[in-house]
Amino acid sequence: MNFCTPTIKKGSRPVSEAFAALAAKAELDRADLVKLLSAKALDEIEAVRAEAERVLLAHCGEGVYLRGLVEASNACASDCLYCGIRKSNRDVNRYTLSLEDILSCARQCADMGYGSMVLQSGERADRKFLGLVEEAVLRIRDETRSEKQPDGLGITLCIGQQSYETYQRLYEAGAHRYLLRIESTNPKLFAQMHPADQTFQSRIDCLKMLRQIGYQVGTGVMIGLPGQTLEDLADDILFFDTLDIDMIGMGPFIPHPGTPMGDLPCPDVAERVRLALLMIAVARLKLKDVNIAATTALQALDPVGREKGLRAGANIIMPQMSPTDVRADYQLYPGKPCIEENATDCQSCLNMRIEFAGRKIGLYAWGDSAHARKRQNG
Ligand code: 5AD
Numbered sequence: 001m002n003f004c005t006p007t008i009k010k011g012s013r014p015v016s017e018a019f020a021a022l023a024a025k026a027e028l029d030r031a032d033l034v035k036l037l038s039a040k041a042l043d044e045i046e047a048v049r050a051e052a053e054r055v056l057l058a059h060c061g062e063g064v065y066l067r068g069l070v071e072a073s074n075a076c077a078s079d080c081l082y083c084g085i086r087k088s089n090r091d092v093n094r095y096t097l098s099l100e101d102i103l104s105c106a107r108q109c110a111d112m113g114y115g116s117m118v119l120q121s122g123e124r125a126d127r128k129f130l131g132l133v134e135e136a137v138l139r140i141r142d143e144t145r146s147e148k149q150p151d152g153l154g155i156t157l158c159i160g161q162q163s164y165e166t167y168q169r170l171y172e173a174g175a176h177r178y179l180l181r182i183e184s185t186n187p188k189l190f191a192q193m194h195p196a197d198q199t200f201q202s203r204i205d206c207l208k209m210l211r212q213i214g215y216q217v218g219t220g221v222m223i224g225l226p227g228q229t230l231e232d233l234a235d236d237i238l239f240f241d242t243l244d245i246d247m248i249g250m251g252p253f254i255p256h257p258g259t260p261m262g263d264l265p266c267p268d269v270a271e272r273v274r275l276a277l278l279m280i281a282v283a284r285l286k287l288k289d290v291n292i293a294a295t296t297a298l299q300a301l302d303p304v305g306r307e308k309g310l311r312a313g314a315n316i317i318m319p320q321m322s323p324t325d326v327r328a329d330y331q332l333y334p335g336k337p338c339i340e341e342n343a344t345d346c347q348s349c350l351n352m353r354i355e356f357a358g359r360k361i362g363l364y365a366w367g368d369s370a371h372a373r374k375r376q377n378g
Pocket of ligand 1: 082083084181183221222251252253254255256297332333
């Protein structure tokens with residue numbers, strides 16, 4: 001294993017002095033990012049990881065914040081070439097949760113002390129679904145208020161590209177964070193992976209609209225895509241910086257056999273995990289105070305992938321909160337973990353994993369990024 005397992009004592013691994021010095025440099029330029037992402041030997045990787053962990057603790061503290069993930073619908077109007085729930089995958093059993101189901105997942109999040117939740121779905125812009133999301137946001141904010149969380153659960157939306165008016169309405173309803181991944185900032189790679197109606201420019205326009213409206217904005221990329229270079233990944237990090245984003249969710253690409261990208265050649269599993277962990281660490285070094293998620297895709301490829309993500313500089317985990325009977329129908333990629341568990345199983349497993357990583361769980365708090373707080377305070 002390349003990255004420290006959580007049980008290994010701090011400082012017990014050798015560290016490359018050259019990589020440690022580079023990782024600690026004040027202003028990392030593109031060439032520095034590429035060099036750091038090229039770390040291969042154990043002592044090089046450990047140098048990058050250890051500095052990223054130090055930067056994380058200095059800028060964000062030791063708290064790991066939770067966003068209960070509720071997969072509201074797997075219906076999708078888009079045909080992204082990598083995604084298991086793409087419109088033309090006929091093997092998917094399509095579902096949409098009812099308002100009551102969504103509210104009950106939200107109440108469960110609130111009862112377990114998860115300070116906020118993410119409502120995610122396929123790309124859907126139909127009025128019926130958007131009406132459901134708006135109603136859900138209004139009711140969640142209202143019905144999850146408690147003594148411990150007087151403002152109710154924080155709500156992040158992840159429902160794809162929408163119009164300015166829709167983003168605005170959902171913000172006014174009470175959603176305050178939005179995740180929209182750019183997937184790759186290399187326009188050529190982006191175009192190869194998406195249908196003609198999903199353009200690179202329209203994603204960027206959406207990210208800018210979200211910021212203008214007042215959302216805390218998150219984006220991210222897939223790592224280890226066919227044809228992706230270290231320079232592309234360095235550019236992804238520079239893009240996060242230029243757009244002044246607040247949150248990052250990124251993970252390894254996992255080929256899905258029911259998609260056109262299912263059998264294209266890509267780096268092997270160990271290589272994609274190594275790169276995904278390095279991307280977390282190097283993004284942390286460059287951006288310092290943003291929230292970075294240790295994503296489920298990491299855990300799909302490595303049983304302790306999320307703990308390794310935390311140790312590499314991540315501070316957010318998104319526990320599965322969808323009803324157990326729909327979890328298997330929301331498979332963006334094969335090998336998704338936690339399909340058979342329920343919310344309580346996930347809670348005890350997570351507590352243990354976070355403690356193993358030597359960190360503290362942040363309960364009953366929205367856990368906004370230090371970056372967003374600074375911007376909002378002027
Ligand atoms: N491998 C890894 N991540 C994927 N996603 C979709 N399909 C895959 C896949 N095959 C990610 C995309 C999307 C997010 C919700 O899931 O980055 O934005």
